[in-house]
Amino acid sequence: MRRLLLVLATDVRRHLKSPAAILVFMAIPMVMTALIGIIFAPRTEGKELPPIPLVLVDRDKGLASKLLLGSFDVDRMKKMFQVTVADEAEGRRRMKKGKASAMLVVPERFTLDLLEARTTALTVVKNPAEQFLPDVVEEFVSTLAVMLSGAVQAFAEEARGIRAMIDRPIESFPWDKLGPELGRAQKKMAAAEKVLNPLLLGLKEEETRAAGAKAQVTRTDIFSMMLPGMAVMFLLFIVQTLMRDIVSERQDGKLRRMMTTPLRPLELVGARLAGGWVMGVAVLLVMVAVGTLLFRARWGTFGYFLALAAAASFWTAAFFGLFHALVRNRNQAGAFAAPIILAFSLFGGSMMNPEAMPKAFLAVGLATPNRWFIDGAALVRDGKFPALSLLVLAGSGLVLTALAVPALRRRTSV
Amino acid sequence: MLEIKNLTKSYGDVLALDRFSLDLKKGEVLGLLGPNGAGKTTLISILSGTLGDFTGTASFLGRDLFADRSLKNRLGVVPQDMAFYDELSAMDNLLFWGGLYDVPRAELKKRAAELLELVELSARAREPVKNFSGGMKRRLNTAIGLLHRPDLLLLDEPTVGIDVQAKVSILDIIRSVGAAGTAVVFTTHQLAEVETTCSRIAIMDRGRVLAQGTLEELVRIVGERDVVEIAGEFAAAAFSEAVRDLAGARVELLSAADGLASLAVADTAEVPRIMDRLFRRQLAVTDMKIKTPNLETVFLKLTGRSLRD
Amino acid sequence: MRTVKRVLHVAGNDLRLMVGDKAFFFWSLVFPMLFIVLFGLVFKSSGGAPAVAELTVVNLDEGRWAAYFLDKIKSPTVELKVVGAEPAEYNRLIVLPPDFSARIEARRAQALAFKKRENASAKAAARVETRLYQAIARVLGEIVLYGDGDLSKFLDGHAGFRDIVRVESRFPENTVTAVPSGFDHSIPGTTVQFIMMMVIIYGGVTVMEDRKKGVLARMLFSPLSKGELFQAKLLGRWGMGLVQAIILFVVGRILFKLDLGSAPLALLVIAVFSLAMAALSVFIGSLCRKEDLIIGLAVLLANIFAGLGGCWWPSEIVPPGVRTAAMASPAYWAMDALHKLRFFQGGAGDILLNLGILSALAAVLGAVAARAFKVRD
Incomplete structure (x- = not known):
């Protein structure tokens, strides 16, 4: 356990020492949210729709x-x-x-x-x-x-x-x-x-929150709705980048060197998965903090959101653990990871309002972490506990972990 | 063929080349030795035209190497980096790199096939280079520098990190290239490679050539002598006494202990005289070794033993 | 002549390496196609709304007026889902209360509850709302015309509402003859976005990797000069953008009947745009030492430029401030030119300004990239 924590702490420290790429990846969802929010926010906050x-x-x-x-x-x-x-x-x-x-x-x-x-x-x-x-x-x-x-x-x-x-x-x-x-x-x-006069028949836009309905959406609401989708997309990108060490170390001989020490393969695998998980949660929390400061985004009950962030990060770490056990080298990891992440985001609703998406896309989206995270975040925003999202993310995350651990162990002992 | 005069280059306060001068003749294979930071790579980079901001001149084939870009067609460079495309095959790499020189396409194909044969990569000529071993990559790296039949070949540590077989193969290539009339400048840390491959050796440090010539000339230049080590059943004092009147310009007692002593001699012809004297004084000798000075002793004498970063 | 040959040799090799990469086809063809299909379907109808907007009607009315009112709402673009109780899930919902008919017959004003789900399409909601107002206008018009006496007898028979003033819509002459498909909007937008992203990523990463591996320095051992090497790198990346655009346009033409207006002029626009992006890629590749940083910057820049430049959504719906800011995006000038060619059957004269601005941008970025270009760290 001590060695696991040592590897984990060294990994975190190392990544914090050259954070440029991570910072850029964290800036992207914020910029995108700002852009889309400015363009699509209803003009109810002092600004009228341009004639x-x-x-x-x-x-x-x-x-x-x-x-x-x-x-x-x-x-x-x-x-x-x-x-x-x-x-x-x-x-x-x-x-x-x-x-x-x-x-x-x-x-x-x-x-x-x-x-x-x-x-x-x-x-x-x-x-x-x-x-x-x-x-x-x-x-x-x-x-x-x-x-x-x-x-x-x-x-x-x-x-x-x-x-x-x-x-x-x-x-x-x-x-x-x-x-x-x-x-x-x-x-x-x-x-x-x-x-x-008065109109015998008129319309009244009701400001109701019953059954998930809401009459008027503010710019803050737009930001709040968009940020989870963007955050989970870039959570995937960042965790993938951080966990690519699994492959790099195999290529550059560091893994072999580590295996000459008393460090056991399982400890190393545990450190890698825990590292991805911990850093994923940290990345999400930083994005939450920045989103709240910049956009006054609402996230709902913090405890519920933390649970959702933990589940999504766990899923992400397990997925990329398995992914990096399967790819042969760093180039292959880069070539396959980005399309997978973008496909998750495209089908999972990170890039578009689900209602506007074709039905086939929505069905495929159920297989993505993005969709469950976005749905869960919406429930948390409404003050509800995202039980189904947590169950799906944690459950499938456990399945991925069960697959990732032996696969990584096998690659570690090579 | 190549005449370098007063080449000076500095990186800030650090002087990498300090009025460096060197001559090279056709077919000559010059081994350029020097510790880390001696200025070898800087010299190769300047000569190959990838580093600027220096003073001094270099004349190649009677023309100014730094002004006449067409001379690059007569200059081959093998860098220390495996600088080629891993995604391409060996043949495609040769055709690409050769294409940068003014070699007609048909001739280039023929030449590439010849070189693949020479570096023993013909069987895997169409395979992506990324599948090659380190030695195969080094051989390809060398072959790329030879594509356009250069008159001068610069090699920057061409045998780093490869197995003995690959090293022997590359050194054979360098020798054969030299024998065919190409002048070669070859930097390395491997003293044995220089001893067996080069017709001339230059030892440089802190941006200057400290000494140059054949191995024998270098030994002479630095004044290194053969060392005779004698073991036997004798006391130190008796041994010193026995050789005392032999000591002079040609024999010098370096050390004497009970049972082991060493002497420096100007010539191995002095050894029978020393042995005769010991027999006459009835000192029992059980073993005797003559250590002739080699490049390593010359190199250490010239550059010192302190570690370099 | 030999110089040109050498430059083309290096550029051609770069192009071959990039196109030869299996991932290139995913990024340049498969993934953009996914975008094209998605955005094409989404924009098939206007502004990101679904083709048929759904309206859930909770009909609690105990009289006959609900059916009459719903008949007025019916439209090919609005799908009515009539239910007896308010469902948990809906996009838009209107409630006809139990006393809906009674209030009309008693001439008592009423406002119907119209609810919209917060994350549903605002545009679909606007379309439904307009349709509801038209239906209300028809109902009120008929009541004014024929509802003098007892309104309970009104539905037994009266003359119908005549649409005396009709509305016809068309496009300007000599522009488009048919409504442009969603793909006519999504293919140019996606192409411009992916050229930005892929040219910067591939172009930048390969410049950085070649520099780190010593490949760039090795090229200078040959008679190639640094300036020529820069030109070759620029040309290779420019070619990559062009190849990508041609692939997407040809596939778009075959699969989605893409119409570009004037294809040669559209390609000219893309060519100048790609040149600017090629210069940007060499610049970023020369500055950065890490692949992840280049990818991050490429995604960031491409997304900002695409979002501002009208690659994702119709530029007319963005606020005036954003429209002004959009002019700083190279994608805006490319998209604007492609719109002029496609939707207004524009000629060379119509896109001169766009070409001029994109060329100037390419020249500036080219100069900056040439200055930053280095063969070793």
Whole structure:
């Protein structure tokens, strides 16, 4: 035991003396989390969603298109859209420069068509280089179209009356008939008011945490959700790097030299596995500390998280113990380890929101430590004990250890 | 063929080469001996063009070695590092390294095959070098330096860390290269290798050549003499008394103890005189050895016995 | 001429060594393909949301209006899952309370609970929410139009809601004719990201290893000068980036019908971009002495550049500050140029600025790398 601890302590001290690579590997998840967090965090903390740049092409130049343009001028809409009136060529130029997500083309005769309750179409020209905002514009305009359709149908009679008057020359415009038409419209408005104010039917985004649901996510929440995935990915990278000594020592003769001392192979194997485990836990705790300081990330009950970190590090140490017993040399270790880690991370949800992932990826993800760590961390964040994650990580870690110990012993006695 | 004059190079305050000068003729195999830090590798690096910031001149084939890059086509270097690609086969390595010199492709292939034969690697020519033993790698390392039939070959400790067979093979190659007319500069710590391989020896330390010549010349230069060790049944005082009148420029009593004494002699022709004297004085001699000075004694005399780092 | 031959000889050998490495194919082909498939499927529909967004409806309504309302929500992009009680697991959920119909008929305002799971796709939620607002607008519109009297009789029969104003969507003329596939977005992004990562890792590590083994110094024993050796190293790594891009583009074309717009111009963009990355790899390889450090730096830089540069997500959704910062990423200029070529059928004139900036970056990084380049530690 004394010799095991001596090897373990020397390993730790040695790695602490040249920590550049480990520090870079620890910086990566923090930088990635910051980047993704800044980009995807909801703008509920003082910062509004940037307005979507929209070009409005007015071919109608009538009352309806002016009203439509005016509707974008109210405060709430200004926050959503940044509207520029221009022709189609300018709109295209803006799209190409990435300065417009879409163009809304109001057709000729739009006002007249609405007054005559004839079917008409607004055209949304979408920026083909963009994947998201043009669809937002299209969805919004579709909602606007439904509302316009409703209004047109509601005031169809009055509109027809006004339309008939518009066709007359200005000098013979029957001003006296305009009043009753507007009066009828006003009555209908009053009737509609009962349905629309307050809305007979509305939506309420509930701030509930029942059954894992939550209405609004803050930037801190995003960081808290992302960090475990990133942390476990780089836990794998760092522990693999540290445990690569198993192969290096076999290659450079240090192992042979150690075996000439009273150190028993089992003690050496134990030191290597314990070293990976201890350093893994330490790495996770440092990332937790930095994540908390930098991002105010929430981790939940510390004891539960520590148990999860211990289980994940144990799994990682056992896995890379076995891995390094199987590979022939350092180059092979480097060549195989990184793809395995990235595959774990890709399938296990470290790189992407699980809901957005294809189902096949999710199924494969169940075989990765990332998935269980991320799921466990989510439960811990919600104040729950991550029993299943702990069971899976510790159980499979034990199986890996059972395989790793004899394999490493065999390679040690060579 | 090669004339080095006043080559001086320093690393900060440390003088690695101090007005180093040396001449080398065609076909001459020069063994360059020196303790660690003597400046051997610095000299090879400067001559091979990988180290700059020095003063002095080197003329090779009548031209300035440091100014005329085309001379590199006439210069072969075998570094101490196994500097080649482990992933490639021996043949591919030879073709790659040879390709850096102006050797026509067809000739290069022929030459590579010849060299693989010479270094006895033909059977494994297509195998990745990473599977080779240390000795095989050393042989390949040497072969790479010979690809373009250089007029001058610089070898920096070409036999480090290999077995006797591989060492003998490499030394044979060096001898044959020298015999074919290539001038060779060969640095090593193995004095025996130099004794058996080189036509001339230079001993250097602290960046300077301390002595150079054939082994016999070196012995003469440093004034080392043969040592006669005599064992027998005699008292120290009696022995000293017996040889007293022989002592002079040609014989010197080094030590005398009861039963064992040693004398330095200028020539082994003095030994019968000494033995005759001992018989006349009836001193019983049971054993007698003559120790002739070798490179090791010359080397230690010139460079001292203190350890170098 | 001999100089050029020697430079090409060394560069070709580097390329052969890199491409000959079995791991190269995993890193350059298999792993990027996994990324391409994943991101391609994810971005098949807009902005990272699943193609069909799911909405769980807890229908507790005791009247007839729930069915009418749900009919209005139906859409090819929204999948309704109607249940009788709130489940433990869901992505988005709306509750139609027991008095849903009764309140409408009594003309009493109500707000329906709409819940979103915290880690579900925000974009899918936005799509569902928009659809819900459209459905509400249709219901309210019909009530305003035809709901004068007793609303309990409303569902027995009334004229339907007419979509007088329709919305048509299209792309600008002379750009794309069909909706670009997710792969058209994911392949260039993944290619740019993996060129950065692999060129820096492979290029940097091999420069460092060759220096440590004395291979670089040995090359200088030959008539090759240090400057030529640097050019050869740069060229080898540049070739590696190009080979990687060509493999991914060809496989993308065969498997996913990738359309690059103008393939020669796209390759030109990648070529200039790869040159900059090749210079960066030689620089990092010259500075670092440890393989792990090079790998760490490569992963860090490649991920930052890729994230900022629009390789992972549509650049339009990032905040303005990040969009400005993105201009510092070489990946941004490459992706922007590839977008212009693919989505706007751009020509050489459209990407001149991008090429200019990438070339300037390559020149600066090349100069810095040449200065840092060393053949021995």
